[in-house]
Structures are given as C-alpha cells and as structure tokens.
Amino acid sequence: MRVEVRGLTKSFGAVRAVSDLSFTVEPGQVTGFLGPNGAGKTTSLRMVLGLIRPDSGTATFDGVPYTALPDPSRTVGAVLETAFHPARSGRNHLRVYCRAAGLPLERADEVLRQVGLSDAGGRRAGSYSLGMRQRLALAAALLGDPGVLVLDEPANGLDPEGIQWLRGFLRHLAHDQGRTVLVSSHLLSEVEQTVDRVVIVGAGRLVREGSMADLRAGAASGGTVLVRSPEAPRLADALRADGAQVAADGDGALTVSGRTAAEIGSRAFAAGVELHELRPHTSGLEEIYFQLTAGQEQFAAPTPGAPVAQGATR
Numbered sequence: 001m002r003v004e005v006r007g008l009t010k011s012f013g014a015v016r017a018v019s020d021l022s023f024t025v026e027p028g029q030v031t032g033f034l035g036p037n038g039a040g041k042t043t044s045l046r047m048v049l050g051l052i053r054p055d056s057g058t059a060t061f062d063g064v065p066y067t068a069l070p071d072p073s074r075t076v077g078a079v080l081e082t083a084f085h086p087a088r089s090g091r092n093h094l095r096v097y098c099r100a101a102g103l104p105l106e107r108a109d110e111v112l113r114q115v116g117l118s119d120a121g122g123r124r125a126g127s128y129s130l131g132m133r134q135r136l137a138l139a140a141a142l143l144g145d146p147g148v149l150v151l152d153e154p155a156n157g158l159d160p161e162g163i164q165w166l167r168g169f170l171r172h173l174a175h176d177q178g179r180t181v182l183v184s185s186h187l188l189s190e191v192e193q194t195v196d197r198v199v200i201v202g203a204g205r206l207v208r209e210g211s212m213a214d215l216r217a218g219a220a221s222g223g224t225v226l227v228r229s230p231e232a233p234r235l236a237d238a239l240r241a242d243g244a245q246v247a248a249d250g251d252g253a254l255t256v257s258g259r260t261a262a263e264i265g266s267r268a269f270a271a272g273v274e275l276h277e278l279r280p281h282t283s284g285l286e287e288i289y290f291q292l293t294a295g296q297e298q299f300a301a302p303t304p305g306a307p308v309a310q311g312a313t314r
C-alpha cells in the first residue's frame, strides 16, 4: 500500500507547523521521516492519520484518505505516544484495543510474542521500562495486521540493544512482509542503518526526499579529507588539476573536499607523493543532514558565547 502526501499545510495560530508538504511512502521499504525538533513531523503524521484536519492538502492510502478507509485498524497501525493505564496488564491493554476494533482477543498474545513481550504480558504496564512500553505500543499498532505502519520516534528511550532489535524488526516488517513503514526521528544517526529512503523536513517544509543510497553517495563526496605529506604543495597541485578543492595550512596538511580518501590515495600514488596521514575528517552524511536542516530547529540552543539573536526566543 502506497501512502501519498500532497500539499499538506497546517498552522496553529501564527505558527505554520507544516507548509505545502508532499512526499510518497512506498511499500516494502522503511522510510525515515527526519527533521530537527519542531520541524513539523508529529503534526504531519497526525494529519496522515486523520487525527487533525489539515488547512489544505491530502494524505491517502492507495488513494483513500484515512477517514474514508473501510477498516482503518486493519489498514494502518500507528505508534504516536505511549499512554497506558498503569494498573492494567500489557495483555489486557491490548485486549481493550481488540474489543474496540472488533479483533479476536488472541491477537493480543500473538503481537506480544512478535515484539518479545510474551513473558511480561501479565505484568502491570505501569511497571514496564520505557523500552518495554515502546514495544507494547508497537504491539498495539500491529494488532490489526496492518499493511502500513506509522511510528513517531519509536527509538526514543530505547537502549542500544533495543534500537538494534527495532532496526531488525522494522526491516523484517517491510522487506520480508512487504509492509509500508514510515518512522520519524530527529536523529539521522539513529535510523541511518534502518531506513531505505528518507524524507527530510525543516521548518515544516520538505528539504530532501530520496534513497539512503543517494544520500550516502552525495555524502561520500560532500565530506572532507585531511591529508599530511612532506610534499604537500605538489600533491595539492595534482589534486587541484583533477578538480578537487584543496585548502593548505602551510604546515604539510591539506583539507580536501570533493574526493574520497581512496581517490586521494590513488592520486598521490600515481604522482609518486609520500603520504604521512590520510583521514576522512567529517562523516559527510551527518554533515549533509546538518546542512539541510541547519538553523531550522525551533528551540536551538545558542552557541556558547554567541550573542542571542533578537526574536530567537518566544
């Protein structure tokens, strides 16, 4: 099932949370919905799920808006926020949902098993760790065996082991079971190894949509490489002649952009230049994400020592 978002726009008073946002989420893939805090991710997901009405624009599931789906809980599963009745067991929490959605009660145990909570199903949800609550929320989203999963920051509060489990689980749901998975995060690094595609938003607008492979390819040439050589000027000339950008610090160190470390090493070898150091300086990927979203955090912490801009606080 394909999710299509077209021209979604939403303001809260004077704050335009989402602005003419369009993107597509394909089946069989995990799509990361990325952007800094306040970029409009949660508002967009709530519009996709029919929880708030957009000022304009549409979000559809194979052409049908959420509110017109004949059987929404069997079509779309969502994890938005994790609120539980603390005295209710995890299993009973899920059974309440089953009843409300007209699903067989056995589904509760099936999804508990899927998320690895079988042994904890009888315990009060109030005693669950944050990671277990996230798993329970994911279990609730899976109750109707939906073709589409929409997850808002599901990695929040998970320990590294939990994040690794989630990564494998989401990829399994998309790649092996063909589901459409949309997962939001404000950290690229958190979902980098999980997602196949990215939709990046900043200040409510789309700033990038594409495959993770494309983002990585752009990043490989977007980073910088630190090179040290006793023959730095000669190497700089050779690299510049090839079209690379080279900054020299005069002390035998060069900062090269537009070339990977391997390409620089090959060029040096071909020119017979001795190297003493060859080190990728920035990851490229984080840099691209940062550049795409720079200055768009709504509540960005000021740089220490920098003057506070007028109007930067609200």
Ligand SMILES: Nc1ncnc2c1ncn2[C@@H]1O[C@H](COP(=O)(O)OP(=O)(O)OP(=O)(O)O)[C@@H](O)[C@H]1O
Binding pocket: 012, 015, 016, 017, 035, 036, 037, 038, 039, 040, 041, 042, 043, 044, 186, 298
């Ligand atoms: N109900 C609301 N009333 C007023 N303003 C709102 C409301 N919901 C969101 N906003 C504002 O809309 C903007 C986008 O918020 P949103 O929560 O969608 O961003 P986000 O990308 O999900 O951020 P975060 O990662 O911090 O959750 C913010 O400026 C926020 O303050």
